[in-house]
Amino acid sequence: MSAPVRVLVAGAGIAGFAVANALARRPGFEIDIVDPNPRPVGVAVGLSSCALRSLAAIDVIEPVLAASAPSMTLHMCSADGTTLVRVDRQTPEGQPYPDNVIVDRESLARALAAPLAAHGIEVVHGVAVTGVTVEDGGATVSFDGRDPQRYDLVVGADGIGSRLRGIVIDERPRDPEQLGLRWVMNALPGLDHGTMYIGPRAVKIGLWPLGDGSVYAFLTLPRPGLPRADRQEVLDELREVLTEFSFPGADQLRAEVPWDDVHIAPFQSLAPDAPWRRGRLVLVGDAVHAMPPHGSSGAAMAIEDAFVLADELGRAGVDEALEAFGRRRVERVRRVVEYSTRNCLAENEDAVAGRPLRPMDAGEAVRFWEFLRTEP
Template sequence: MNRTRTAIVIGGGIAGPVAALALRRAGIEAAVHESHATTADGIGGALSVAPNGRAALGLVGVDRIGAPMNAIVLQNHKGRVITEIRQPMQFSWRADLYRRLYDLALDQGVAVHHGHELADVRESGTGIRAVFADGTVSEEADILIGADGLRSTVRRLIDPRAPQPRYSGLLGFGARVDGAGRPPTGDRMYMSFGRRAFFGHQSFDDGTGVWFANLPHPYLTWTHVRQTTNEEWLRRLGEAFADDRVPALDLLRRTPPQDLVTAGPMEDLPHVPHWHRGRMVLVGDSAHATSPSSGQGASLAAESAVELARALRDLPYPQAFTAYERARRARVERVIAQAARTNSGKAAGPVGRTFRDALLPLFARFATPERMAWQYDHRINWEAPIAA
C-alpha cells in the first residue's frame, strides 16, 4: 500500500493542531504552517464544545474543556421563559482551547511555523510543497491539508470557482465581564429573542459573566466593522436592546469598550463542491463552515480532523480523501442547514418575530435530547478499520 507518511497542515487555529495531533496518532508526521507571525493567545470570544466534539478532542489527548453549559433557557423580549432545552455542552474561551491544543502539539513534537502565508503549491508525482508569500518553500510532503478557515487559500487552489462564504444577516459581538453583578446562572445559558437583536448571557460563581449578541445588519466586511469604534458598537447594541426586559443593557454598561469582542459578519459555507484534488484536502471551516449559532463549529472541525487521520492511516491518500468526505459531508451539511434556520429566526422582521415567538414552544417540544442525539451522540471509533 502506498502509505502516507508526511503531511503539511496549513492553518494553526483549532482544526490545524487537531489534524496534526490525529495524524501523529495515525503514524503520520505533520508540520503546521500558520500565516500570522505570532500565536493567537487572548484572541477570540467564547465557544461551546458539544459532547461529540469533546469525544473527538479526547482522541487526540484533550480531556477537560471549560465549564458545564448543560441547558439553554430561551426567553422572549419581555424576559418570559419560553422553554428550557437540555444540551450537555461545555463553555470555553476560544483562546483557552487554542492554547491547550497548541501546547499539546508542541509537547508531541509537532513543528509549528509562524509567518507562513500560503501563496501556492508545487505538486509532483512524488509529493507536494507549499509556497509561502515571503518566497520560502516548505519541505516536500505526501499531502497538504487546508485547515485555513472560512476564507481558505487551499480551497481556492483546489477549486478556483469554490463558493464564497454566505452572510447570515447578523453581526456577532460579545465580551467577558469581570464584574457581571448578577447571580450565577449555574450550568444554564440564557438566550433572548429581543425585538431588534438576539442576546445570550451566562454568569459564574466567581462573579464573572459572558454575553454575546447577534445584531441584524446589512453586510459589512471585517474592514468596515473595524472602522467603527467599540464605543459606537456598544451604543448601537444598547439601542437595539433598549425596549427589551432582559439583562442586555446592564451587561453592556458593565463592558469596557476595550473588552468588546467583535466577531464580525456571521457566515457559513452550506456546500463546498470539492473537498480535495490531487494531494490537497480540506478540513474544518475551509470545507464546512457553520454559523456560530450551531454551537458545533469547533466540534465538527475536531471530528473531521480525526476522521481524515483515520482514513489516511488505513488507505492510500486518493481513496482516503474519498472515504473521509463520504463519512463527513452529509452530517456537516445537515448541521449547517439547521444553524441557518436558527439565524433566520434571529434576523426576523416585525411580522416574522410574531410567528417566531408563537412557534418557539412548538419547536422546543421537538428539541429533545432524543431528537438531537444525531448531533450530540456521534462518536468516532478510532480502532475500527476503514475500507476503500
C-alpha cells in the same frame, strides 16, 4: 521502513490543532503546522458531545475539559427575564464527559497546543501559506516568511477567509446577513447557567458563565437586506439595542461592555459536495464548510473532520483516505449547516416582520443534539 508522510497543516485554529493532534498520535507522519496569527480567532466556543467524543478519540480531551465549564442548560427568556423555554441537556449514561461544555478560545488553543508540544511539534506562528501547487503525489507550498517546501499532504485549515479554498472548490460562502458580536465580561449576579434573552427587535443576547468568574456574552444582529456597516455603526447599534433589555443584570451588562474588545463577525454558510480535495491538498474546518452558530457546531464539525481524516489515513494510503474522508463528511456536515442556517434565516424573517424572535423549538433542538451524538 517506509519514509514518513510529510504533512503541512496550514492554520492553527481549532481544525488545524485537532488535525495535528490526531495525526501526531499515529506513527508514520511528520507534521509542520504554521499560522500567521499569534492568537486564536474569536472569543469562546461551545463544544457539544460530538466534539468531545472526537477529542477523546484523539487523546486530548483531558486538557480541554480542564479548561472548560460544563454548559448543560439552554434557557430562553424574554427581554425582561421571563422564561420562555428551558431545556436541560442530559448526558447519556456511561458517557464519560458532559454533553456540552464552553471554553474560551485562548484556553482551548493552549489545551490543544500542549499535547502537540509533548509530541515534539511546535506551532510556527508568523508564517502564512500563500499558495499550494498540487503535483503528482504531493504539493509544493509557498509561504510568506520562509522558502517553498514540498509535502506529501497539505491540510488547508485556514478558516473562513481561506486562501486555499479556491484551489479546491469554486463555491464561496454565502452571507446569511446576520452579525455576531462577542465579548467576555465580569460575572452577572445570579447567572449560573447559559441564558438567552430575546429583545423586541429580533435581537438575542446570550450570556454563558465560563466557570472562572467571567461570562461569555454574544449578541446576534439580523441585518437582512442592509449594507455592511462599519465597526462604529455596529457598536452604536449594540448600544441602542441593549437599552431594550430589562432582565436582572441588564444594567450591569450595559455598564460593563468592553467596547474596544467586542469581536464582530458576519456569519457565513457553506456546504460543498465532495471531494474536499484536489490531489494531496485537502480542506478541513471553516475552510470547506461554514455555518452560523445557531447550532453551536462549526468547531465541533472541524474537530470531527480531524478525527475522521486521521481515521481514514490510518486505514489506507493517502489518496484513498482523502477520497473516503470527503465521502464520509459531506452529508453529515450538510445536515448541520442546514439546521444552523435555517435557524439563522428564521431570525431574519422575524427581523423583517419587526417582531421578537420565535423562541427555540425545544423538540427540534433535542433531535439535533441526538443527531450530533451519532457516529461521524
